[in-house]
Amino acid sequence: MNIIAKIKKNGLVWLFNTLMNKVIIKCNTVVYYVCRLIPINDKKIIFESEGDLSDNSFALYEYMLQHNYLGEYKVIWAVNNLKEAKLNNYPYTKFVNRFDNILDIKRSFHLATAKYFVYDHYNLMWYLKKRKEQIILNLWHGVGYKAIKNGNDTTNIKTQFDYFDSLSDDISLEFLKEFLNCSPQKGVVLGYPRLDYFFxxxxxxxxxxxxxxxxxxxxxxxxxxxxxxxxxxxxxxxxxxxxxxxxxxxxxxxxxxxxxxxxxxxxxxxxxxxxxxxxxxxxxxxxxxxxxxxxxxxxxxxxxxxxxxxxxxxxxxxxxxxxxxxxxxxxxxxxxxxxxxxxxxxxxxxxxxxxxxxxxxxxxxxxxxxxxxxxxxxxxxxxxxxxxxxxxHKFRDGNSSRRVLEFLNIER
The missing domain is CATH 3.40.50.12580 (CDP-glycerol glycerophosphotransferase, C-terminal domain)
Known part of the structure; x- marks a missing residue:
């Protein structure tokens, strides 16, 4: 469908919003590449989850909070609702917007200078080129029974994850490497942090x-x-x-x-x-x-x-x-x-x-x-x-969060 047909179908408001989104993403991108001139902070971690402060990323963050990692490390949470997230008053933790079509200079700065980015749903770096020293871990959010339809499209992704977390080196790893459309060598069998709650x-x-x-x-x-x-x-x-x-x-x-x-x-x-x-x-x-x-x-x-x-x-x-x-x-x-x-x-x-x-x-x-x-x-x-x-499941011990941190060499 060409642009004229799209305007006829969706209206001028759609056109305006589309153009604004592109402009905002471009602005965020420019800020990000400027901030790459600043040294990497080896003690900075960015977290993301679907549903603010939830799922595997939050389980890992909560483990760090309970075991005195924060203070030694600075955490940045990418969230949908900044106002609500800040009400939690978590120590040594700051919040930025989760989506790239919202202008957020701090978000671009932290993405450019954080050593670690840990996510379970949305790759904040997909349209950016990460720095060599940075480590991106995809915790993901489940292994299912449904058929895989062509895997994730990675055509326009500038930065994929460095590793993805798996529950086992059997079906779990096999399923995810196909679903995520990547090499099985990127799979690390650590278990899901959220499953620690079961123990x-x-x-x-x-x-x-x-x-x-x-x-x-x-x-x-x-x-x-x-x-x-x-x-x-x-x-x-x-x-x-x-x-x-x-x-x-x-x-x-x-x-x-x-x-x-x-x-x-x-x-x-x-x-x-x-x-x-x-x-x-x-x-x-x-x-x-x-x-x-x-x-x-x-x-x-x-x-x-x-x-x-x-x-x-x-x-x-x-x-x-x-x-x-x-x-x-x-x-x-x-x-x-x-x-x-x-x-x-x-x-x-x-x-x-x-x-x-x-x-x-x-x-x-x-x-x-x-x-x-x-x-x-x-x-x-x-x-x-x-x-x-x-x-x-390779592990049945409730220690997945600890294994993830050890893998990333995050120490107290």
Missing amino acids: KTNLTARKYIKKIAGNTKVLLWMPTFRQSINPELSEEYADSETGLPIVYTSKDIEELNNYLHKKEVTLILKMHHLQAELNVFKKKYTNIKFISDEELRDNNIQLYQFVAETDALITDYSSIAIDYLLLDKPIIFTLDDYDDYKKSRGFYKDNIKELMPGYHIYNYDEFIKAISEVSSEKDLYSEERYKVLPMY
């Missing part, structure tokens, strides 16, 4: 779950994002009233809630925020509760601290299932759209079901049976999890 009791998360669920069994349901108000964000699923697998209507939700109440089980459903806007989820249920990233953040709880305190997981093709293996707790896989999904999106391996150690559920009756067995503390798939676990 530590978090009283705040435990109290929060107790407040939600009382003394009932807690099942966490984290489905792949499906139906949406915005079709561009949806996977290719058949529309349903709920946008969920297995329970398609408000009547199904009511029936499920009644069953959960009878079995003294609380189902905590974490959905995409757009899906949560559907009318069916605006109703209050006794034994089905909904949580969001915002609620967890407001209660000072990281997602994986919350996940660690649940009794079982319900999901489909999400990478959360692979992470959950470390907890050695039951997993229920909802696969009612498996054949359609295989034809449309596809899976990473042909034998993908063999890498899903848990219940394989295709209809509502099977779903209820699985919930019944799990709530009765039956664990029928323990041996299968034990076989699959080492393919995805």
